Amino acid sequence: MMILMSMGSWLLPISLTVTIAFGIVIIGLSVCWWLILKRTVKTFNTERKRDHHD
Amino acid sequence: MINDFYVIAIVTIWLSIVMTIVTLTGGVIFIFKHLKHTDVANLPKLSRYPKVTVVVPAHNEEIVIQDTVQAILSMNYPDDRLELIVYADNCEDSTADRVRAVAKIPRFANRNFRVIERTGTGGKAGVLNDALKIAKGEYLGVYDADAAPEENALYFLVQKILENPERYAAAFGRNKTRNYQQNFLTRCINLEIVNTQRIQHTGLWQLFKIGRIPGTNFIINKEIVKSIGGWNNGALTEDTAISFSLMGKGKLIALAHRAEAFQQEPETLFAYYNQRKRWARGNYEVILSNLKHLFDGSSWRIKLEVVYYMCTFFWFNTAIIISNLLFLLNIVLETVGIAFPQVHEVVQLGNTLSVLFVINWILMFYLYLLQINIALASDYGQATIKNFLYSLLSYFTYAQLFIVVSLAAVWDIIRDKVTGNRRANWYKTQRF
Numbered sequence: 001m002m003i004l005m006s007m008g009s010w011l012l013p014i015s016l017t018v019t020i021a022f023g024i025v026i027i028g029l030s031v032c033w034w035l036i037l038k039r040t041v042k043t044f045n046t047e048r049k050r051d052h053h054d
Numbered sequence: 055m056i057n058d059f060y061v062i063a064i065v066t067i068w069l070s071i072v073m074t075i076v077t078l079t080g081g082v083i084f085i086f087k088h089l090k091h092t093d094v095a096n097l098p099k100l101s102r103y104p105k106v107t108v109v110v111p112a113h114n115e116e117i118v119i120q121d122t123v124q125a126i127l128s129m130n131y132p133d134d135r136l137e138l139i140v141y142a143d144n145c146e147d148s149t150a151d152r153v154r155a156v157a158k159i160p161r162f163a164n165r166n167f168r169v170i171e172r173t174g175t176g177g178k179a180g181v182l183n184d185a186l187k188i189a190k191g192e193y194l195g196v197y198d199a200d201a202a203p204e205e206n207a208l209y210f211l212v213q214k215i216l217e218n219p220e221r222y223a224a225a226f227g228r229n230k231t232r233n234y235q236q237n238f239l240t241r242c243i244n245l246e247i248v249n250t251q252r253i254q255h256t257g258l259w260q261l262f263k264i265g266r267i268p269g270t271n272f273i274i275n276k277e278i279v280k281s282i283g284g285w286n287n288g289a290l291t292e293d294t295a296i297s298f299s300l301m302g303k304g305k306l307i308a309l310a311h312r313a314e315a316f317q318q319e320p321e322t323l324f325a326y327y328n329q330r331k332r333w334a335r336g337n338y339e340v341i342l343s344n345l346k347h348l349f350d351g352s353s354w355r356i357k358l359e360v361v362y363y364m365c366t367f368f369w370f371n372t373a374i375i376i377s378n379l380l381f382l383l384n385i386v387l388e389t390v391g392i393a394f395p396q397v398h399e400v401v402q403l404g405n406t407l408s409v410l411f412v413i414n415w416i417l418m419f420y421l422y423l424l425q426i427n428i429a430l431a432s433d434y435g436q437a438t439i440k441n442f443l444y445s446l447l448s449y450f451t452y453a454q455l456f457i458v459v460s461l462a463a464v465w466d467i468i469r470d471k472v473t474g475n476r477r478a479n480w481y482k483t484q485r486f
Binding site for chain 2: 011012015016018019022023025026029030032033035036037039040041043
């Protein structure tokens with residue numbers, strides 16, 4: 001049986017760091033998603049007809 | 055040995071996520087910078103209107119060609135500065151007659167356009183090289199036969215080029231899916247297209263000033279194309295090939311994000327499979343022929359593009375396959391282990407690592423959703439609950455097709471190398 005536990009000494013702290021970093025970045029990007037959605041929905045809904053959008 | 059493979063696969067997936075986050079961040083910055091409304095009713099005059107020859111390569115396109123010709127001739131660009139050449143290339147239908155019929159419509163009667171019936175070789179690249187010889191325009195514009203450019207598409211493309219005509223050899227716009235409501239496949243393709251156009255293209259342009267010429271909806275400086283020897287005759291993806299050539303000359307391919315055109319996407323799995331396999335295969339060939347630039351004095355943009363393509367098509371794909379195989383093998387062995395306790399899994403991570411990897415997987419999945427839904431949120435009419443549900447489903451279905459297509463393309467290349475058989479005919483996407 002091959003066990004990765006022997007690699008746990010470096011794999012675990014690295015995985016933990018990467019996971020936390022991903023989590024933080026993704027929370028930040030989620031906020032951006034919400035801001036973009038809020039702004040575009042407002043823009044699109046307040047126009048009488050669609051001309052052109054960036 | 056197997057442990058090493060597993061770790062390499064996991065680290066590789068992390069790297070692919072870092073690439074996604076970098077591109078997504080660039081895309082988000084671009085979206086925030088360009089959220090303001092464009093008043094298309096009062097567009098400023100351009101400093102000059104260079105003559106543009108729009109070329110439409112068409113191979114048996116009688117179903118769609120008239121709409122395309124009319125859409126191009128209706129664009130907001132001075133009539134005397136626009137030349138349109140439609141190539142009815144090796145057609146067996148009435149494509150050419152349909153184009154000639156447009157000349158009988160009074161409002162197009164005096165416009166500068168013609169159809170050329172061609173019987174040469176080289177496919178689309180061959181057509182574009184022929185056009186290069188006879189085009190009167192300073193710039194060559196290309197639209198596929200199924201394209202429906204918006205009224206101001208050409209205006210925005212030219213406007214972008216004129217920002218820096220010395221540096222910008224070409225400008226490309228955005229393509230949108232015309233038939234996305236057709237079925238599950240077209241819905242998923244639409245998600246991919248919106249994501250590519252609104253995150254990938256904008257992200258790469260925002261961060262690195264890297265652009266790639268698409269197959270349609272772009273203009274390119276005629277003299278510069280001539281100086282690099284034209285299009286690569288017979289290339290499966292002539293657009294990728296010429297993008298590398300232009301970057302090799304130190305030129306940029308600028309993103310004109312307001313220049314939009316609608317196009318038709320495959321509606322059947324068979325048509326989709328053939329189109330994407332051709333793209334994947336064409337991209338492999340271009341990457342392999344440009345691999346040498348990683349080690350010579352080429353610009354950093356070319357090196358970055360080669361690394362990006364290498365990672366996407368070769369490295370990441372292989373890692374995902376290895377990771378999936380190990381995952382499946384583990385499940386099988388674990389099941390067998392219930393009946394036969396002496397059988398154990400191939401890889402055992404231990405509790406803490408297992409939990410961390412599950413969290414990683416959830417984050418990856420969420421990043422996928424985030425990327426698509428940020429793209430959807432920035433596009434008119436796309437941020438719907440329906441599209442959100444499709445983005446959820448597409449991860450487990452449509453997104454996995456990429457692996458199948460990539461493997462099939464590799465297989466085709468190997469087969470053709472062995473048999474010495476390679477064709478450069480028209481590879482046409484079925485119209486509906």
